[in-house]
Amino acid sequence: MKEQLQNIEASAKEELSKVSDIKTLEDLRVRFLGKKGELTAILKQMGKLSAEERPVIGQLANKVRGDIEAALTARRDELKSKAEEMRLKAETLDVTLPGKKQKIGRAHPLDVTLEQVEEVFLGMGFDIVEGPEVETDHYCFEALNMPKHHPARDTQDTFYINENVLLRTQTSSVQIRTMENRKPPIRIISPGRVYRSDAVDATHSPLFHQIEGLVIDKGITMADLKGTLELLMKRLYGEETQVRFRPHHFPYTEPSAEVDLMCFNCHGKGCSMCKQEGWVELLGSGMVHPKVLEECGIDPEVYSGFAFGIGLERITMGRYSINDMRLLYENDMRFLEQF
Template identity: 60%
Template sequence: MEEKLEKIQQEATNIIKKASNLDELDDLRVKYLGKKGEVTQILRSMGELPPEKRPVIGKLANQVKSKLQQLISKRKEELKNQAKEEQLKEESIDVTLPGVKIKSANKHPLTLVFNEIKEIFLGLGFKIAEGPDVETDYYNFEALNFPANHPARDMQDTFYVGEDELLRTHTSSVQVRTMEQTTPPIRIIAPGRVYRSDEIDATHTPVFHQVEGLMIGKDISFANLKEILIEAVHELFGTDRKVRFRPSYFPFTEPSAEVDVSCANCGGQGCSVCSDTGWLEILGSGMVHPNVLEMSGIDSKEFTGFAFGMGVERIAMLKYDIDDIRLLYENDVRFLEQFK
């Protein structure tokens, strides 16, 4: 029995030291120390030995068991450390290698135009005002002098989300809210997203962006309107561009005017870009209607003011010679890279 235990110890020691992974090591543990292991079987057969042999064999068997357990634990730690070193080697990074070049992004043309318009009017003393995208019929139409039967209220032109709620068709509603909450003088621009039930084509989309402006005070005249807008147009398109005001009609302004800029393509001589007129329409404007002032709680006999509104997509298309509004929303990297 002593020889058998010594042979098991010698054999197991050599094999355990050569175990190449944790699974193999665990199999060896089971083979020698498990419930049916070789050392365990010897310990269980102690009752078959003569009484005088039992203490000697029992002591030797436990010594072998203890030594094998220590060898297995030691080899287990060695294998774990080896695996960790291999993992670190695989995951190591050579910091001397050249870095991967990150492709720099650039701002969307609408963002560029939005920011430019804001900077221009902030420089002219205007502040930025904001309001909700979901508006009531009152702020979107009634307070802006739109009569009940005005075609703009038709569901074919407006997205209604309730009997009295809709997605705003312009940011003019922000002007009304500002007039109700602020005592003149007032000088604000209202940039934001607006919604109209339009079919998508080269010049129309159901969701687009506007920047509207409002200036109210004592003795504000159409001359002030012209001076502000001419300065803004020259900042946007260049001082060499001519500006024209054409009479027009808007329910919330009187008198009203469309504002045109001379065509850069033909220099005002007439071409296919400007439909042979020499001019390109860029925004609408006018003196705030007295009814709008009064409904917002402002005395129209004491205060006057002007308002204007421009489509950001329209400005971007004219500024960058974009011929289809859909290009602004298709997220084509080849298109967007042109505006770095």
């Protein structure tokens, strides 16, 4: 038994010298010193020894256990020290190396254009007002003098949630809410997302952005509308910008006009962007219909006003000579990094 104990100690020390990781070291501890280990198995046989041999073998067994435990501890400390050294070496920072270049974000061209438009109107004394994107039929249509049979109310053009709730097709609903809660004079713009069941192509999208404008005061005329829009276009596109007003019909304005901008892609010659017309339809406008004023509690005999709605995507495309609206939504960094 004495020889067995000595062999166990020698074997344990030899195995420990080859250990290269903590897990293997723990496996060896269990193998030699565990409840079912080799040393424990030898000690279980001490009952077969004589009374004279037991103290001698017991003392030797304790020495062997102590030596193996000391060897395990030393090897564990050595492995931990080596692992720490390797970790520090791997994490060494060379302060002389150049730093990693950080990519700096930038504003989206839609946001840049919107800020510029807002700045122009703020300079003219307008307020910026927002409203809900999920609207009621009343604010989106009824209060804007749109009868039930109007094509804009067709479910193929509008995203209806139920019979009376829908995704707003224009931010004109914000104008109605404003007129209901404010007394003239009123000068506001209401930018925001709008939704229409349109096909996706170079100039249309089911989700886009509008900037609606409204002015209500005494003595407001069509000349005020024309001057305001011409000033905006010249601020955005330069003093040489050409716009034209075409008679049109909107249920909520009378008289009404479409405002076109000379095509920024072909400069009036005709191209796919302007459908060979040389002009790009930019916005609808007109004098607020007396019935709309009455519905909002404003006396049309005392006050008059004008309203307009601009597509943010289209004026952005004009500013940056973009010929396809889809580029604004694809999040292609090669495109966005140009701005």
